[in-house]
Amino acid sequence: MTKITYIAAVGGQSTVEARDGDSVMSTAIAHDIDGITGECGGSMMCATCHCYVDEAWMEAVGPRQDGEEDMLESATCEVKTNSRLSCQIKVTAALDGLIVHLPESQT
Amino acid sequence: MRGIVIIGAGQGGFQVAASLRASGFDAPIVLISEEPGLPYQRPPLSKTYMKDGDADRLLLRPASFFERNHIEIVHDRVTRIDRAAQLVTGASGQTHAYDRLILAMGAHNAIPPIKGAGDAEVLSLRTLQDAAVLRSRLADTRHAVVVGGGFIGLEFAAMARAAGCAVTVVEATPRVMARAVSAPVSHAFEARHRAQGIVLHVDCPAAKIAGDHVILADGRKIVGDLVLLAAGVRPNVALAQAAGLDVDNGIRVDAHLRTSDARIFALGDCASFPDPVSGRHIRLESVQAATDHAHTIAANCVGTPKAYDAVPWFWSDQGDDKLQIAGLALEGDTAELIRTESEKFLVFRFRNGFFCSLESINNPSAHISARQLLKLFPHIAYEKIRAHDFNLKQVLAAEKAMAT
Numbered sequence: 001m002t003k004i005t006y007i008a009a010v011g012g013q014s015t016v017e018a019r020d021g022d023s024v025m026s027t028a029i030a031h032d033i034d035g036i037t038g039e040c041g042g043s044m045m046c047a048t049c050h051c052y053v054d055e056a057w058m059e060a061v062g063p064r065q066d067g068e069e070d071m072l073e074s075a076t077c078e079v080k081t082n083s084r085l086s087c088q089i090k091v092t093a094a095l096d097g098l099i100v101h102l103p104e105s106q107t
Numbered sequence: 108m109r110g111i112v113i114i115g116a117g118q119g120g121f122q123v124a125a126s127l128r129a130s131g132f133d134a135p136i137v138l139i140s141e142e143p144g145l146p147y148q149r150p151p152l153s154k155t156y157m158k159d160g161d162a163d164r165l166l167l168r169p170a171s172f173f174e175r176n177h178i179e180i181v182h183d184r185v186t187r188i189d190r191a192a193q194l195v196t197g198a199s200g201q202t203h204a205y206d207r208l209i210l211a212m213g214a215h216n217a218i219p220p221i222k223g224a225g226d227a228e229v230l231s232l233r234t235l236q237d238a239a240v241l242r243s244r245l246a247d248t249r250h251a252v253v254v255g256g257g258f259i260g261l262e263f264a265a266m267a268r269a270a271g272c273a274v275t276v277v278e279a280t281p282r283v284m285a286r287a288v289s290a291p292v293s294h295a296f297e298a299r300h301r302a303q304g305i306v307l308h309v310d311c312p313a314a315k316i317a318g319d320h321v322i323l324a325d326g327r328k329i330v331g332d333l334v335l336l337a338a339g340v341r342p343n344v345a346l347a348q349a350a351g352l353d354v355d356n357g358i359r360v361d362a363h364l365r366t367s368d369a370r371i372f373a374l375g376d377c378a379s380f381p382d383p384v385s386g387r388h389i390r391l392e393s394v395q396a397a398t399d400h401a402h403t404i405a406a407n408c409v410g411t412p413k414a415y416d417a418v419p420w421f422w423s424d425q426g427d428d429k430l431q432i433a434g435l436a437l438e439g440d441t442a443e444l445i446r447t448e449s450e451k452f453l454v455f456r457f458r459n460g461f462f463c464s465l466e467s468i469n470n471p472s473a474h475i476s477a478r479q480l481l482k483l484f485p486h487i488a489y490e491k492i493r494a495h496d497f498n499l500k501q502v503l504a505a506e507k508a509m510a511t
Contacts, residue, residue: 022164026164029166029167029168029169030163030164030166030169031169032168032169032171032172032175039122039394039398040394040422041148041150041151041394043150043422043424044471045394045395045420045422045431066471067471067472067474067475068471070471070472070474070475070476071471071475073475073479074475074478074479107402
């Protein structure tokens with residue numbers, strides 16, 4: 001099992017066990033984590049699963065997917081270099097310990 | 108204390124409950140579901156669920172979400188709305204008093220007037236239960252026959268083909284997805300499905316349907332191990348009609364999504380609402396409409412009046428191809444097919460010379476630009492888009508520069 005930590009914009013964090021193959025978005029939904037909405041269910045049709053990948057994890061997570069950059073433009077909160085759509089980050093053993101920071105709002 | 112009662116726990120019903128709580132609404136919320144279990148996503152039923160069969164992945168939220176947000180889920184089938192008493196009654200006999208009522212009843216699969224179409228052996232796909240049956244049958248299917256070349260029929264066909272089945276699709280009209288997309292997009296998908304080995308008959312109505320074969324109007328018989336009927340949906344309006352609400356191709360609502368009774372709202376597949384662009388009453392069967400309607404209704408319920416003004420978007424994953432639609436084209440809007448340098452496929456739709464919708468295949472960047480453009484600058488003339496060589500990102504940048 002791969003552990004992922006979600007840190008809320010207002011402080012407070014949750015560490016959960018993720019299933020490999022799930023996305024960082026669907027893992028958050030399954031564990032009832034506030035701050036990730038995932039309105040389109042992971043089809044990269046909305047930007048309501050915006051997250052900031054912790055700087056230490058940027059390399060392991062890898063680059064944005066094709067089209068993700070464009071979709072991120074409709075995110076509600078500021079888009080930074082470490083912004084990702086969490087539905088496009090697939091959980092693998094290599095991401096054990098991953099930390100993502102959540103924006104203040106998704107809508 | 109009377110609170111809000113929501114009939115229907117699909118995407119829209121769930122979302123209105125969630126949005127109400129997110130907006131600080133603190134009176135009781137009752138979410139009435141005809142289906143067992145927790146609210147789930149339907150779009151994956153014809154796609155990923157067919158592959159992995161994992162129902163847990165479909166849940167919109169886990170049980171804890173509904174508990175901590177005090178959203179009471181009631182499993183019942185509502186049989187009556189008493190508007191005078193502001194009360195809904197379920198088949199169980201249980202009643203729920205409301206201050207506001209949200210109709211999120213969705214749609215049901217259409218049964219076309221074809222012999223055998225309503226038989227139990229003919230499979231359909233709407234609910235998780237339908238999908239579970241279809242999935243178990245697919246395991247020992249060599250040949251699947253799909254009646255109806257719409258989104259659901261084609262998504263299922265592509266998935267079954269990828270799983271190794273022989274697949275035949277029969278469509279009554281001259282082209283697939285004819286109700287929703289322009290002819291170039293229909294033809295592109297017809298070619299792609301045929302290239303994958305799907306046998307596709309268009310302009311080919313069925314005369315008789317059974318659990319193991321379809322007889323076409325021209326007399327040909329197609330035999331299969333399963334027959335899926337995917338002939339579109341009809342809005343669930345019977346309850347609203349019986350309650351005396353205005354109904355016309357869906358439950359008729361105003362720009363604030365109120366029905367003819369100010370205490371009752373309707374959303375999603377079952378609602379006929381004024382298109383903010385054309386002003387015409389329309390009905391949309393999409394995740395986008397259900398969720399954006401829900402946000403609008405939640406705002407109206409907590410005292411921040413809001414008219415519905417979202418730009419529609421839609422997607423359909425068929426095999427390896429992703430169709431995306433931004434905005435909304437209506438009958439009579441023109442279509443111009445453009446192939447970009449990278450051989451990517453775009454169809455621009457125009458109404459009276461103004462850009463109203465983009466249909467694209469495997470081109471998320473153009474799709475997003477179209478959505479942003481339609482939202483920020485809804486009156487872009489054909490000539491302007493042509494002047495930028497149909498590059499919407501450039502049009503958007505130019506318009507933004509002019510606006511500042």
